[in-house]
Amino acid sequence: xxxxxxxxxxRKEILDTVRDxxxxxxxxxxxxxxxxxxxxxxxxxxxxxxxxxEEQRQTIAIINPAESPELFDFIIAxxxxxxxxxxGGPVDTVRNGNASIVLEIDDQFGESLxxxxxxxxxxxxxxxxxxxxxxxxxLQVVLGQFNxxxxxxxxxxxxxxxxxxxxxxxxxxxxxTEEEVSGLVLSLILPPILAMLVATGGMNAAMDMTVGEKERxxxxxxxxxxxxxWDLVAGKFLAVLAVTLLTTLVLILSLGFWIQxxxxxxxxxxxxxxxxxxxxxxxxxxFGVLALLAIMLxxxxxxxxxxxxxxxxxxxxxxxxxxxxxxxxxxxFGISIEDASLNLFAIPILNITLIIxxxxxxxxxxxxxxxxxxxxxxxxxxxxxFATWVFKREGVLFRT
Amino acid sequence: MANKGIHVIExxxxxxxxxxxxxxxxxxxxxxKGEIFxxxxxxxxxxxxxxRIISTVFxxxxxxxxxxxxxxxxxxxxxRKSIGFVPTEVxxxxxxxxxxxxxxxxxxNDMEGRDLEERIDTVIGILSLGEYxxxxxxxxxxxxxxxxxxxxAIVHDPPVFLFDEPTSGLDVLAxxxxxxxxxxxxxxxxxxxxxxxxxxxxxxxxxxxxxIHDGRLxxxxxxxxxxxxxxxxxxxxxxxxxxxxx
Numbered sequence: 001x002x003x004x005x006x007x008x009x010x011r012k013e014i015l016d017t018v019r020d021x022x023x024x025x026x027x028x029x030x031x032x033x034x035x036x037x038x039x040x041x042x043x044x045x046x047x048x049x050x051x052x053x054e055e056q057r058q059t060i061a062i063i064n065p066a067e068s069p070e071l072f073d074f075i076i077a078x079x080x081x082x083x084x085x086x087x088g089g090p091v092d093t094v095r096n097g098n099a100s101i102v103l104e105i106d107d108q109f110g111e112s113l114x115x116x117x118x119x120x121x122x123x124x125x126x127x128x129x130x131x132x133x134x135x136x137x138x139l140q141v142v143l144g145q146f147n148x149x150x151x152x153x154x155x156x157x158x159x160x161x162x163x164x165x166x167x168x169x170x171x172x173x174x175x176x177t178e179e180e181v182s183g184l185v186l187s188l189i190l191p192p193i194l195a196m197l198v199a200t201g202g203m204n205a206a207m208d209m210t211v212g213e214k215e216r217x218x219x220x221x222x223x224x225x226x227x228x229x230w231d232l233v234a235g236k237f238l239a240v241l242a243v244t245l246l247t248t249l250v251l252i253l254s255l256g257f258w259i260q261x262x263x264x265x266x267x268x269x270x271x272x273x274x275x276x277x278x279x280x281x282x283x284x285x286x287f288g289v290l291a292l293l294a295i296m297l298x299x300x301x302x303x304x305x306x307x308x309x310x311x312x313x314x315x316x317x318x319x320x321x322x323x324x325x326x327x328x329x330x331x332x333f334g335i336s337i338e339d340a341s342l343n344l345f346a347i348p349i350l351n352i353t354l355i356i357x358x359x360x361x362x363x364x365x366x367x368x369x370x371x372x373x374x375x376x377x378x379x380x381x382x383x384x385x386f387a388t389w390v391f392k393r394e395g396v397l398f399r400t
Numbered sequence: 401m402a403n404k405g406i407h408v409i410e411x412x413x414x415x416x417x418x419x420x421x422x423x424x425x426x427x428x429x430x431x432x433k434g435e436i437f438x439x440x441x442x443x444x445x446x447x448x449x450x451x452r453i454i455s456t457v458f459x460x461x462x463x464x465x466x467x468x469x470x471x472x473x474x475x476x477x478x479x480r481k482s483i484g485f486v487p488t489e490v491x492x493x494x495x496x497x498x499x500x501x502x503x504x505x506x507x508x509n510d511m512e513g514r515d516l517e518e519r520i521d522t523v524i525g526i527l528s529l530g531e532y533x534x535x536x537x538x539x540x541x542x543x544x545x546x547x548x549x550x551x552x553a554i555v556h557d558p559p560v561f562l563f564d565e566p567t568s569g570l571d572v573l574a575x576x577x578x579x580x581x582x583x584x585x586x587x588x589x590x591x592x593x594x595x596x597x598x599x600x601x602x603x604x605x606x607x608x609x610x611x612i613h614d615g616r617l618x619x620x621x622x623x624x625x626x627x628x629x630x631x632x633x634x635x636x637x638x639x640x641x642x643x644x645x646x
Contacts, residue, residue, distance in 0.1 A: 004510075004512075005507075005508060008507040008508055009508070012493075012496070012500075013482075015495075015496065016493055016495050019495040019496075020495055090468045110509060199443070216491045217489035217491025218491035218492065219491070220452070220485070221485065221505070221552060222508070223456075224456065225480060225508035226510050226556075228477070228482050264567075395456075398457075
């Protein structure tokens with residue numbers, strides 16, 4: 001092994017990559033900078049839509065209002081729904097969008113209520129319409145209030161204490177800090193995205209430095225220099241790793257920017273706003289964990305790219321690698337991090353995803369981290385040896 | 401042990417098989433120091449495979465060759481230090497300048513510092529690359545790219561040049577430049593294994609030739625002997641192929 005040769009190859013590959021600015025920006029840096037914004041932005045978009053629907057007043061048509069003027073007035077007074085006229089039958093009225101919802105008061109409703117029997121109400125709504133389902137929820141709240149009002153009146157007539165029907169009084173206190181809740185939200189969203197972007201970040205460089213040598217017909221001249229195959233592979237590997245780490249760094253910085261800045265505030269549901277946070281310490285640990293993943297994937301993408309005879313073919317070969325990363329990171333969705341056994345941290349990719357979750361939830365377990373590092377380091381060595389082996393195979397290097 | 405014999409390349413019964421296909425079938429040849437040995441053959445005759453074996457890119461299935469006294473099978477790294485290989489395809493790094501490409505290969509051949517920079521200037525001068533050396537390879541003409549490929553191959557001043565169809569795809573002037581360079585290198589004592597199917601060029605520069613067809617050597621020896629009584633190398637070559645085919 002010659003450190004001088006390794007450094008020479010590394011320096012050349014970095015120079016070559018840096019000069020390929022268009023590819024570097026278009027396929028690596030821009031997606032890495034914008035992807036977190038897009039991913040974090042989608043829940044915000046949903047939350048925004050939900051807030052708008054909550055704030056708007058949906059329309060309601062009421063059939064047979066004369067049967068219970070009291071209920072009719074109660075609904076109108078609630079101010080959350082606007083009364084409109086029925087157009088045709090109740091089903092058509094809802095389906096055609098003439099009203100978000102239709103409430104049909106039964107002919108015997110008033111009499112049933114006066115005899116203290118259940119009064120029948122029928123609600124027509126469209127489960128496929130966000131507006132209609134929101135109106136349905138609002139009407140349920142109003143009817144619930146009306147229900148309690150009737151009960152209270154009946155109990156008062158009988159001089160019964162209202163607390164008789166309220167044996168439990170619940171007080172729920174959330175002991176989690178806002179950072180911890182933020183960590184939970186981020187732990188659900190971030191690990192697969194981070195793993196994916198790290199996986200794709202160095203792939204272009206890996207392909208360019210391996211199968212690219214074949215396509216440019218530079219490989220043969222390179223193989224007859226004094227540098228050993230291992231030196232060539234090691235230099236290229238370090239260059240791919242450097243590009244992947246740069247991608248990872250930009251990704252972390254980008255996440256920090258979007259979370260601490262434009263997208264962090266007002267995250268969460270309409271009634272439970274949450275400010276996301278991403279501390280420097282968390283960023284640092286996640287960068288370290290992702291660096292492990294980068295090491296492993298750099299070797300793997302180099303090895304599989306070398307097997308190909310063209311860029312196009314290399315694209316086909318690296319697709320399963322991306323699929324593996326996706327499968328590994330999404331598998332973490334089915335695992336509760338509190339119950340994750342040590343064995344799970346022996347599974348590549350999944351272990352990285354789980355470690356990121358632990359970091360975000362501030363529950364990092366050092367035996368988990370140790371096993372993850374050991375497994376990833378071992379796999380990285382295997383992929384590097386595989387890449388070197390591939391680089392020595394005449395049949396692979398000179399496929400036509 | 402370098403340069404111990406007169407024969408700078410000694411190929412002894414080299415055979416290369418790719419599964420059942422025999423690309424090179426027990427060929428032997430021995431160019432001496434300061435000779436240009438032409439490996440003449442049609443496309444697919446086995447010239448490139450032979451060059452790749454001698455340059456240690458391929459391992460022979462059987463047989464052996466010594467280059468500058470070093471075994472291609474057991475002392476591959478010493479062989480690589482002794483050769484400057486110009487493959488058929490001129491592959492360069494488009495985003496690097498010619499000088500950077502030559503420097504890269506110089507470093508990979510264990511040169512560095514002032515020695516390397518001086519040698520780069522010398523090689524650039526020899527190949528008349530001066531004004532193009534600092535342009536990116538992607539912007540160079542085919543002829544200048546070939547010059548960079550040659551500069552890259554000889555930057556470490558090896559005693560043996562392996563040139564695989566070095567004038568392929570070049571215009572007349574560029575090809576003339578390469579041929580003149582080969583002649584000058586011979587005068588400087590370099591030994592060359594030169595593959596081509598351009599008979600006029602071979603006739604001009606070769607001292608010895610090997611006619612290869614379907615992986616077998618039909619003739620090995622002096623050029624003059626080969627063309628004696630013929631109208632030239634092209635006729636002698638064609639006749640040899642006809643005889644070989646019979």
